Amino acid sequence: TIPKKHGVSAESSDATGEAKYITITKYDKDFRSKQLIKDAIMDNDFLKNLDSSQVREMVDSMYSKEFAAGSLVVREGDAGVHLFVSAEGDFEVIKDGNVLGHMGPGKAFGELAILYNCTRTASIRAVTNSKVWMLDRKVFQQIMMRTGLQRLQDNINFLKSVPLLQTLGNEVLAKIADVLEVARASGDSFFIISSGSVKVTQRLPGRVEEEEIRVLQRGDYFGEQALLKEDCRTASVIAMHPGVECLTLDRDSFNQLIGDLSEIKEKDYGDEERLNKPPGTPCVEQQEY
Numbered sequence: 001t002i003p004k005k006h007g008v009s010a011e012s013s014d015a016t017g018e019a020k021y022i023t024i025t026k027y028d029k030d031f032r033s034k035q036l037i038k039d040a041i042m043d044n045d046f047l048k049n050l051d052s053s054q055v056r057e058m059v060d061s062m063y064s065k066e067f068a069a070g071s072l073v074v075r076e077g078d079a080g081v082h083l084f085v086s087a088e089g090d091f092e093v094i095k096d097g098n099v100l101g102h103m104g105p106g107k108a109f110g111e112l113a114i115l116y117n118c119t120r121t122a123s124i125r126a127v128t129n130s131k132v133w134m135l136d137r138k139v140f141q142q143i144m145m146r147t148g149l150q151r152l153q154d155n156i157n158f159l160k161s162v163p164l165l166q167t168l169g170n171e172v173l174a175k176i177a178d179v180l181e182v183a184r185a186s187g188d189s190f191f192i193i194s195s196g197s198v199k200v201t202q203r204l205p206g207r208v209e210e211e212e213i214r215v216l217q218r219g220d221y222f223g224e225q226a227l228l229k230e231d232c233r234t235a236s237v238i239a240m241h242p243g244v245e246c247l248t249l250d251r252d253s254f255n256q257l258i259g260d261l262s263e264i265k266e267k268d269y270g271d272e273e274r275l276n277k278p279p280g281t282p283c284v285e286q287q288e289y
């Protein structure tokens, strides 16, 4: 019998804020088993790019099954219903009656039919009395979906905590969360810092060096001025340490979703006074992030 730990019910939301219940049963296992499953997943070319929360959920949701020597674990041509990780024993891979190879413990298999919705591309036979870890296809698919939803929910929760966005309704926040991207240096984007600190620097009149004028951190934003005024960047923004992460909106999304907020429209950093620059002065150089 399979030792059942608990059915975990998590309430998530989709992009429209609608509640959804997804129940995934988790099974207790010892540290070595968890490590073996994790290493097997990370070693599989088709599974290694799953994110760490997906791998963790898969590890927790697998249950064990024993196979007697000589029995088939997977039959070539069948529909795939499980993903496996070999735990104990020796297995052979058979295709068209030919033995293609052997596997010991710590190998993920049966992933192809699950991932690509095709029939089993080979048979897997237990050569010795063996044990495998198994994951049901439906659970695998739910894990794939739920972590996507969870990421969206995490972004919505984070956006709710950003002071600038506090007046926006759930629907707009969900739309913003949906179109957000992790920043990859662009000169045409609006940025919200999701982790770390940046410093804002400007070259003041008569100075050669740029000077630090403020520090921004998680929840602060930048990049709105050039988008609002269709102007050049008013300052440079420099990551203060490795690993600074920003969520970004492109110009169109910014204008449609955020550009009308009064905080944004009325934001005045005092740049014109400080830089001695009347509004509308043409750009001398374009600052890139």
Ligand code: CMP
Binding pocket: 074, 080, 093, 100, 101, 108, 109, 110, 111, 112, 113, 114, 119, 120, 121, 122, 123, 124
């Ligand atoms: P799937 O097609 O779902 O079921 C059979 C599994 O055997 C397949 O996924 C792979 O995990 C594995 N497999 C297929 N071909 C080979 C091969 N040439 N060598 C090792 N494993 C294989």
